[in-house]
Structures are given as C-alpha cells and as structure tokens.
Amino acid sequence: MVLNIxxxxxxxQMLGQRISHPASTKFHQDFEIPAAKRRKRVGSSESLxxxxxxxxxxxxxxxxxxxxxxxxxxxxxRLNEIKDSEAESEDEDEGGVPHSSQTELESxxxxxxxxxxxxxxxxxxxAAEAGLNFKDRPGQRKWVQGKSSIYVDAFFLALETVLDEExxxxxxxxxxxxxxxxxxxxxxxxxxxxxxLRKTAAxxxxxxxxxxxxxxxxxxxxxxxxxxxxxxxxxxTERIAPGEAEPPEDTxxxxxxxxxxxxxxHIDTLEEASPLLLLEELKTLAKEAKVPGKNKRELLQxxxxxxQHQGGxxxxxxKRSDTEESVKSEKSVDGNEEAGLSNGLGTNRDSHFVRKxxxxxxxxxxxxxxxxxxxxxxxxxxxxxxxxxxxxLTTIILARISRRNFPEYIVSRSNNIFPSRSALLEFxxxxxxxxxxxxxxxxxxxxxxxxxxxxxxxxxxxxxRWLTILxxxxxxxxxxxxxxxxxxxxxxxxxxxxxxIVHKGTSVLGRFKEHKREHQLLCELxxxxxxxxxxxxxxxxxxxxxxxxxxxxxxxxxxxxEETQKKHWKRIALRTCEDGLQDRDCHLIYHHDLQKRIAKxxxxxxxxxxxxxxxxHVRLAKPxxxxxxxTRVEKTRPPPSRNNNNARRGxxxxxxxxxxxxxxxxxxxxxxxxxxxxxxxxSVEAMCLSFYRSQGWKGYxxxxxxxRTLFGHLFHDVLFTYVPNVxxxxxxxxxxxxxxxxxxPSRFSEIHARLNAVSNGEAAGILKRVYAxxxxxxxxxxxxxxxxxxxxxxxxxxxxxxxxxxxVCKVMAQEYGQRGGGIPDLFLWDKGRGEVMFAxxxxxxxxxxxxxxxxxxxxxxxxxxxxxxxxxxxxVVLR
Numbered sequence: 001m002v003l004n005i006x007x008x009x010x011x012x013q014m015l016g017q018r019i020s021h022p023a024s025t026k027f028h029q030d031f032e033i034p035a036a037k038r039r040k041r042v043g044s045s046e047s048l049x050x051x052x053x054x055x056x057x058x059x060x061x062x063x064x065x066x067x068x069x070x071x072x073x074x075x076x077x078r079l080n081e082i083k084d085s086e087a088e089s090e091d092e093d094e095g096g097v098p099h100s101s102q103t104e105l106e107s108x109x110x111x112x113x114x115x116x117x118x119x120x121x122x123x124x125x126x127a128a129e130a131g132l133n134f135k136d137r138p139g140q141r142k143w144v145q146g147k148s149s150i151y152v153d154a155f156f157l158a159l160e161t162v163l164d165e166e167x168x169x170x171x172x173x174x175x176x177x178x179x180x181x182x183x184x185x186x187x188x189x190x191x192x193x194x195x196x197l198r199k200t201a202a203x204x205x206x207x208x209x210x211x212x213x214x215x216x217x218x219x220x221x222x223x224x225x226x227x228x229x230x231x232x233x234x235x236x237t238e239r240i241a242p243g244e245a246e247p248p249e250d251t252x253x254x255x256x257x258x259x260x261x262x263x264x265x266h267i268d269t270l271e272e273a274s275p276l277l278l279l280e281e282l283k284t285l286a287k288e289a290k291v292p293g294k295n296k297r298e299l300l301q302x303x304x305x306x307x308q309h310q311g312g313x314x315x316x317x318x319k320r321s322d323t324e325e326s327v328k329s330e331k332s333v334d335g336n337e338e339a340g341l342s343n344g345l346g347t348n349r350d351s352h353f354v355r356k357x358x359x360x361x362x363x364x365x366x367x368x369x370x371x372x373x374x375x376x377x378x379x380x381x382x383x384x385x386x387x388x389x390x391x392x393l394t395t396i397i398l399a400r401i402s403r404r405n406f407p408e409y410i411v412s413r414s415n416n417i418f419p420s421r422s423a424l425l426e427f428x429x430x431x432x433x434x435x436x437x438x439x440x441x442x443x444x445x446x447x448x449x450x451x452x453x454x455x456x457x458x459x460x461x462x463x464x465r466w467l468t469i470l471x472x473x474x475x476x477x478x479x480x481x482x483x484x485x486x487x488x489x490x491x492x493x494x495x496x497x498x499x500x501i502v503h504k505g506t507s508v509l510g511r512f513k514e515h516k517r518e519h520q521l522l523c524e525l526x527x528x529x530x531x532x533x534x535x536x537x538x539x540x541x542x543x544x545x546x547x548x549x550x551x552x553x554x555x556x557x558x559x560x561x562e563e564t565q566k567k568h569w570k571r572i573a574l575r576t577c578e579d580g581l582q583d584r585d586c587h588l589i590y591h592h593d594l595q596k597r598i599a600k601x602x603x604x605x606x607x608x609x610x611x612x613x614x615x616x617h618v619r620l621a622k623p624x625x626x627x628x629x630x631t632r633v634e635k636t637r638p639p640p641s642r643n644n645n646n647a648r649r650g651x652x653x654x655x656x657x658x659x660x661x662x663x664x665x666x667x668x669x670x671x672x673x674x675x676x677x678x679x680x681x682x683s684v685e686a687m688c689l690s691f692y693r694s695q696g697w698k699g700y701x702x703x704x705x706x707x708r709t710l711f712g713h714l715f716h717d718v719l720f721t722y723v724p725n726v727x728x729x730x731x732x733x734x735x736x737x738x739x740x741x742x743x744x745p746s747r748f749s750e751i752h753a754r755l756n757a758v759s760n761g762e763a764a765g766i767l768k769r770v771y772a773x774x775x776x777x778x779x780x781x782x783x784x785x786x787x788x789x790x791x792x793x794x795x796x797x798x799x800x801x802x803x804x805x806x807x808v809c810k811v812m813a814q815e816y817g818q819r820g821g822g823i824p825d826l827f828l829w830d831k832g833r834g835e836v837m838f839a840x841x842x843x844x845x846x847x848x849x850x851x852x853x854x855x856x857x858x859x860x861x862x863x864x865x866x867x868x869x870x871x872x873x874x875x876v877v878l879r
Contacts, residue, residue, distance in 0.1 A: 105383050107739055107817075108732040109399045110406075110780040118398055122150050149214060152186070154393035155193045158382040159375075165415045166381055169424050173234035173253050174374055180229050181259070187215045188224040192259055195367055196375065197393065203263060203276055203364040222365060225260035238422050241429035242461040243501070248432070250369035259371055263364035270350045273357040274300050281360050285353070303353065377428065384417060384492065384728065384736065399731040405777040406731055409720040413728045417492050430497035433458060437504055452508050459505030462498050469495040473530055487746035488725045488737050490530055499531040506542070515550040519543060529585060534741035534815075537590025540580030544597055547573035567605060574601045585745060587814055589854070623840070623856050623866040628691045632873035633671040633681055670843045672871070684871045685825045685841045692839065697828040698792070704823035706796065708783030710805070711812045713793070714763055716770045716781060718750045734782035739817035751813050759806040763797040799829045799836045800864075807862035822851025824859070824866060837865040844873070 112118065159178060167175070181189070195204060206222055215221050231253060241247070267273050277285065279296050286292075286299045291306050293299030418424040437458055440451040473495055481489070490496055502521060509518040522543040526536065552562075552569040560568060577594045580586045586594075595615045602612045672687040673679040676694065685701040692699055700706060712719070719734055720727075723746055726735035737743045744751060757766065771790050778786045797805065811819055824838035838859055840852060848856075848868075859866045 104736045108734050108736050110733050112398045112402045119150050151193045152189050162378050162381050169421045171234040173231040187221040190214050191221045203366045205364050207362045230256045240426045242465045243433035243458040244429050251373045253370050258368050260365045270353050273354045276361045404780045407720045409727050410722045411727050412724050414725045426494045430494040434497050455508050462501050466498040487742040516554040519546045533585040537586045544573040544576040623868045625868045627870045627872050628688050629872050629874040630687045631673040631875045634878050684843045688841045688869050699828035702827050705785050706827040709785050712781045712784035713767050713770045733780045744814045755806045759802045761802045795831050799834050804862040804864045822855045839867045839869045841869045843871045
C-alpha cells in the first residue's frame with residue numbers, strides 16, 4: 001500500500017514525543033496517574049456585606065474543613081473533575097499557561113473580575129435597578145438590597161433556564177423539590193446556596209456559619225432547611241446502568257425529604273463524629289481520655305482504638321468526673337443525653353465520646369445528599385459539564401454586566417443535549433462507573449490482580465451496551481445530524497464514557513495477556529469515528545504492536561508455516577501503520593512512532609529499497625544552542641531569626657547546598673542587568689531579548705501570546721462559524737468545543753480551507769481585514785492581545801513562511817487547550833532577512849519541560865529556526 005502524496009510539513013508536527021491528549025477527552029492520561037491530591041479552592045468570593053473579621057473567620061473555617069471536617073467524600077462528579085485545558089502545571093514558571101480548573105462554559109467567557117469588588121459592583125448595579133423589572137430576575141422580582149445576592153441569582157438562573165427549556169428531564173417528585181426550594185425564604189435560599197458552593201458533603205457547625213450580613217436569623221434559616229417535606233409519587237423511569245447494579249442509596253428521593261440533615265439525627269458513631277473536631281479540641285479530648293498522638297490523624301486513630309477496645313462499665317449511670325468543665329460539657333447537649341442513655345447509646349465508651357464531641361461542636365448541618373445530587377444534575381444540564389465551581393456560577397452573570405464587545409455569532413442553546421430523562425440518568429451512572437474504574441486503575445497506587453479483575457467485569461457489562469449505543473449514534477450521524485451538530489452532542493452520550501471504559505478495558509486485557517480479544521477491541525474502536533478521536537493514534541500504535549509480535553501465534557495459520565505466518569502479520573501491521581498515517585483523525589503527534597515502525601517492518605520484510613517509504617524529510621533538526629553572557633544580580637537575604645534557624649537546622653544539615661545569602665535557589669526566578677536599559681534590573685528573558693535586539697532582531701517576550709493572537713486573527717471567522725450547541729450565551733470569546741477534540745473534526749473543511757490560504761501567502765490580507773473590523777471595538781476573542789501593533793503583526797506573517805505558519809496553526813486547531821503552553825519564550829523576526837525565530841531561554845537552574853520539547857520539535861520540523869538560549873553569568877553582583 002502506498003501512502004498518499006503529502007507535503008513535507010504534513011509529517012513534521014509534534015514528533016518524537018508521546019504526550020497526553022487534551023484533558024477534554026476525559027481520558028488524557030494513559031495507564032498511570034498519580035494519586036489524586038486535594039485541590040485548593042480558588043476564586044472564592046465573599047459578600048462585601050460581611051465584616052472583615054467574619055470573612056477571616058470563615059476562611060479559617062474552610063481551611064479547617066479541608067483538614068478533616070467530617071462527612072462523606074465529595075460528590076463523584078466533583079472528585080472526577082477533569083481539567084479542561086491549559087498547559088501542565090510545570091510550565092507555570094516557564095512561560096506556559098497556568099494550570100487551572102474551568103468548565104467549558106467558563107473557559108469560553110471573557111476574563112472578568114470575580115473578586116469582592118466585582119460582586120459589590122454587581123449588587124450596587126442591582127440596587128440602582130430596584131424600581132425596575134430586571135429581565136433575567138426569576139419571576140420578574142425586584143431587586144432589594146439585602147434580599148438578593150449574586151449567588152442566589154446565579155443559582156436561580158441555572159434552575160430557571162433548565163426548567164424552561166429541559167423540564168422533561170425531571171419527574172414529578174423532582175419538580176416538587178424545585179418548587180419547595182423556590183418557596184423557601186430568601187435567607188433559607190441564601191444559606192443553601194452558600195453551603196452548596198462549599199464542601200457540600202461535609203458537616204458544618206451552625207455556630208460557625210458567618211453569614212450575618214445576609215441572614216438576620218440564622219437559626220430560622222437552619223430550621224427551614226431541616227423541615228420535612230412530602231413528595232408525590234413519581235413515574236418510574238427505565239434504568240439502564242451497566243456496571244452499576246443499583247443507584248447509590250444517597251441519590252434516590254424517597255417519600256419525603258429535607259434540604260439539610262441534622263447532626264442530632266444522623267451522627268451516632270465516633271467514626272462520624274470525630275472528624276468534626278478541630279485540632280485543639282481534639283487534643284483536649286485526647287488528654288482527658290489519656291490517648292497519645294502527635295497530629296490529628298494519630299489522635300483520631302488512638303481515640304477510635306480506645307473506644308473500640310474499652311467497655312463502658314455502665315457508662316449510662318457513671319460519670320468520669322464531676323469537675324466543672326466535664327459537668328458543663330455533658331449538660332450542654334441540649335437535653336439529648338437522657339434520650340441517648342435510654343435507647344442504649346450510653347452503654348459503651350463510644351457513645352460517651354460522641355456526646356462529648358457534639359457538646360463541643362454544638363448542632364451541625366449538612367446538605368441532604370439526594371437533594372444535593374438533584375441540584376448537581378441541574379448544573380450538569382445547565383453548564384453542559386460535570387464540573388462547576390463557585391466562579392462558574394458567578395462568572396456568567398458578571399460577564400453579562402462587563403462592558404465588553406463580543407464577536408457576532410448565532411447563539412444556539414439546544415434542548416436535546418439529553419433526549420430523555422433515561423439518557424440523562426444513564427449518563428450520570430456512566431460517570432460514576434467511569435470513576436470506579438479510574439479509582440482502581442489510577443488513584444489507589446499499584447493495581448492488584450483483584451482490581452484488574454473488577455475492571456474487567458465492569459468492562460464486560462459495559463461492552464454490549466456500548467455496541468448498541470454506538471450503532472444508534474452512527475445512525476443519527478448518518479441520517480439526522482447536520483452541520484457538525486453531532487460532534488458536541490456526542491460528548492453527552494453515555495457512549496462517550498463507555499468508549500473510555502472500553503479503552504481502559506483493552507489495557508486490562510493486555511495485562512491478562514488476552515491479546516486476541518484486545519486486538520478485536522482495538523479494531524472495533526478504530527472502526528468507529530465518533531468517540532475519542534484524539535486517541536486513534538494510540539489505538540493504531542497498540543494494534544500494530546500486537547500484529548507484529550503476538551497475533552501470528554493467536555490466529556489460524558491457513559496452511560502457512562511459522563515463518564510465513566509471522567511475515568503475514570507483519571505485513572498486516574505495516575498496513576495498520578499506513579492507515580494511521582492516512583487517517584485524518586489520527587493526530588500528527590503520533591506520526592513519528594508510526595513512521596519508525598513502518599521503517600522497521602519494511603527492513604524486516606526485506607522490501608526493496610525503491611519501494612520503501614522515505615521519511616527522511618521529517619528528521620528533526622536539533623535547536624541551535626546559544627550562550628548569552630550577562631550580569632546576574634543576587635539579592636542578599638537577611639540572616640534567619642533564631643527560631644527559624646532552629647526550625648530549619650535539621651533539614652538543612654547535609655543538604656550540600658546551604659542557604660547562604662547570594663546562593664541561587666533551584667527553580668527561583670533570576671534577576672539580571674539589561675545593558676540596553678542602563679543596566680536596569682530585568683528578567684533573564686528580557687536580558688536575552690536585549691541581546692537579540694543588538695543583533696538586529698525585533699522581538700517580544702510573548703510566551704505564546706504572538707501565536708495565540710495570530711491564530712485568533714487568522715481563524716476568527718472559523719472560530720465563530722455556526723456549529724449547533726457550541727454558543728450557549730451571547731457573552732463567549734470562543735466556542736465551547738475549542739478546548740476539546742470535537743473542534744477540529746466538526747470544522748474540518750473550513751479549517752483546511754484557511755490553512756491552504758495561509759500556506760499560499762494570504763495571511764497578511766486576512767490579518768489586516770480582521771484587525772480593521774475589530775480593533776476599534778477590541779472584540780473579546782480568545783487568545784487575542786490587542787496590545788500588539790498591527791505593523792508588527794503584518795511584518796511577522798510576511799516573514800513567517802506560509803507552510804510553516806500553516807503547520808503551527810494546524811497544531812493549535814487540533815489541540816488548542818493542550819498546546820497553549822510550552823511555546824518558546826521569545827518570538828523574534830528580521831524583516832531584512834525575511835525570517836522568524838523562536839528562542840527558549842534557560843538560566844543555569846532551568847531545564848526543558850516536555851511540552852517545551854514538543855513545541856521545539858514542531859517548530860524545527862516545520863522549518864522554523866529555534867534556538868535554545870542559555871543565559872550564563874559572566875559576573876554576579878550582590879545587592
């Protein structure tokens with residue numbers, strides 16, 4: 001089989017590196033992921049009406065919660081959060097885009113302030129409109145200061161939008177819950193929303209909820225959430241959930257419900273009660289119980305051990321002591337002690353400790369799980385995402401009031417993302433099943449044989465359902481969907497999640513040496529083009545490997561001897577690699593490995609040289625290394641205090657590096673003197689940029705800003721062309737699928753038409769036209785920085801070879817989010833020479849990250865000059 005003729009640059013992109021795919025593919029890691037770490041809360045904003053002291057106390061409380069406030073784990077939908085885009089975190093200090101957590105909707109909105117000042121501005125604006133009917137206010141209610149907040153408004157916006165457009169996804173009982181929530185007082189709604197945005201599965205001490213600025217009567221608001229409401233009987237919905245026998249108990253609504261649970265009714269074991277204590281409180285209780293421990297974890301373990309191993313000797317009738325402190329604490333359980341004693345809770349030491357803890361903490365509440373899951377489902381439908389944050393709720397409202405100009409596009413919020421309630425519930429269940437698989441394979445260290453067997457069992461249950469939905473989705477693609485509509489909708493099909501589970505199943509089959517079945521699955525995965533196209537390159541690679549090494553022994557020989565059988569399967573492996581290179585959905589980052597395997601197989605099969613493929617044009621040129629000498633500044637640090645010195649003495653001894661003043665710390669930003677700016681202090685990048693300027697180059701220390709700006713200009717109309725469902729609001733800077741692998745295939749013809757125009761030297765004309773239309777308004781377009789002068793941008797595209805610029809733009813179109821980081825620090829051009837150049841700057845303590853290596857390969861392979869600029873200190877000045 002002969003490959004189709006392609007231009008040299010077609011094989012020159014992202015070669016030699018096996019890198020992760022966009023986070024949006026929902027399985028951007030291969031087979032091993034480090035244990036999940038607790039994510040730091042970001043973007044939390046408090047109402048200005050709170051006093052500063054109360055704000056500080058609330059922040060302290062949230063930190064304490066993160067250290068172990070009790071309750072069940074966070075909801076699966078939040079634990080299974082998959083980052084949406086941006087570069088790896090290691091690039092944050094190296095010019096990359098900081099790793100962040102955003103929903104697809106939030107990433108498409110303009111950057112807006114979401115801090116206290118922005119929220120205060122919002123509430124001041126609504127106060128000024130108190131006499132007007134605000135269009136988006138639920139129920140046309142008037143805004144009254146102190147009786148509304150951005151949090152409740154955002155929550156209402158999500159709920160009302162979903163009920164207006166997609167109410168068919170909820171049954172009678174769930175609709176009744178929504179109505180009961182609307183009937184709550186403002187203070188009850190406010191308290192619920194604020195708890196919803198916090199660590200929702202945890203218990204919260206009522207006496208530490210510092211919302212006095214918005215809630216005049218906290219106890220009344222709490223009682224309102226604890227009130228029992230009855231529910232009507234709901235129509236039974238068919239449940240399809242392979243891999244999950246029954247829905248989790250805490251996700252099902254019963255005959256009645258409460259919005260919140262009370263600790264007095266739900267906490268009756270030491271295991272549940274002990275995490276409620278703060279460290280100092282735990283130390284006091286441990287001292288009384290005479291249990292050892294140096295930290296909270298050890299103290300809790302010791303306390304539980306003591307409770308389990310020591311009988312109570314009739315605790316119901318005995319008191320350990322009659323000191324003033326113990327009498328106070330035991331009498332402050334609000335009369336519940338006698339009830340506990342009479343029903344048998346006081347017959348052992350466990351119940352004694354529970355009473356002690358509840359006396360210390362006072363009453364606590366947590367949001368009821370079934371209702372919480374229901375509102376999470378509402379937000380899944382509203383945001384079209386399994387992830388949202390406090391900023392997600394508020395950003396869309398703040399975007400509305402921001403004084404920005406947005407591109408012109410057709411807003412299309414489809415109400416058929418989930419065609420039925422059954423489909424929504426199956427999608428939810430598939431997410432839970434996927435999380436169970438990930439927990440076994442990726443989040444619990446070394447995978448055991450039992451763990452692999454569990455994943456295999458889940459895969460076997462999912463597999464038949466996957467085939468059924470796959471056939472149905474293909475039918476819809478062929479007969480129903482138009483204009484790329486299916487690309488985005490498919491992301492919310494259970495088959496999207498099942499495809500990932502099947503992919504994981506192939507790796508498990510490989511671990512069990514079931515290579516024939518694994519090969520069959522890989523063939524089925526490659527036969528479909530609807531789900532997880534970004535993984536196709538990996539599937540081609542693995543399939544070719546199986547065909548080269550294993551399949552000859554696992555398939556019929558059909559009269560062939562052993563050696564002929566091996567050659568037969570190697571020829572099949574060769575065709576597989578060729579198919580991968582010609583598959584338009586196989587990302588170019590996989591081409592290098594496929595090309596290497598083709599070359600190896602052709603040698604083994606003794607194919608004549610004249611018939612072999614020649615990939616000589618894709619051999620990568622290493623970047624030229626340059627050493628730039630300059631004067632580095634070392635800031636002298638004051639000697640550490642005595643206490644700090646003592647604290648660090650143990651860790652600093654034997655380190656070999658010391659901590660003397662003037663010693664450079666690994667990874668720290670260095671300071672240099674700029675010879676072109678009167679030896680003023682500057683960064684290492686600015687110092688190297690001055691060196692290149694002295695050599696006749698123009699340039700920016702842009703860290704990818706130039707590339708993103710050029711892409712935003714050159715592909716402006718492609719970004720905002722009509723594709724159903726990807727423009728959900730009128731305040732977006734990009735389509736919702738830009739950071740996903742659905743963006744490229746759904747606009748394949750438009751993207752390639754523009755790439756051809758760029759290759760043919762039309763970039764300058766396109767740039768001027770888009771710039772002239774949008775500069776005055778400074779339209780908010782993703783990646784576009786209006787600070788770059790038009791003259792510079794025109795010079796750049798004129799110096800940039802059309803084929804090379806087309807290659808870079810294609811990489812951005814295929815993986816915009818993943819490739820946002822790692823672009824070399826300096827962008828340089830010389831109009832006289834008609835040449836552009838990138839320079840990656842490294843000081844003595846820096847090293848290239850993987851994403852930086854990938855971009856150097858991309859640019860070098862595309863024929864763009866790249867230099868690795870090593871900054872060398874010829875002199876060190878202490879200041």
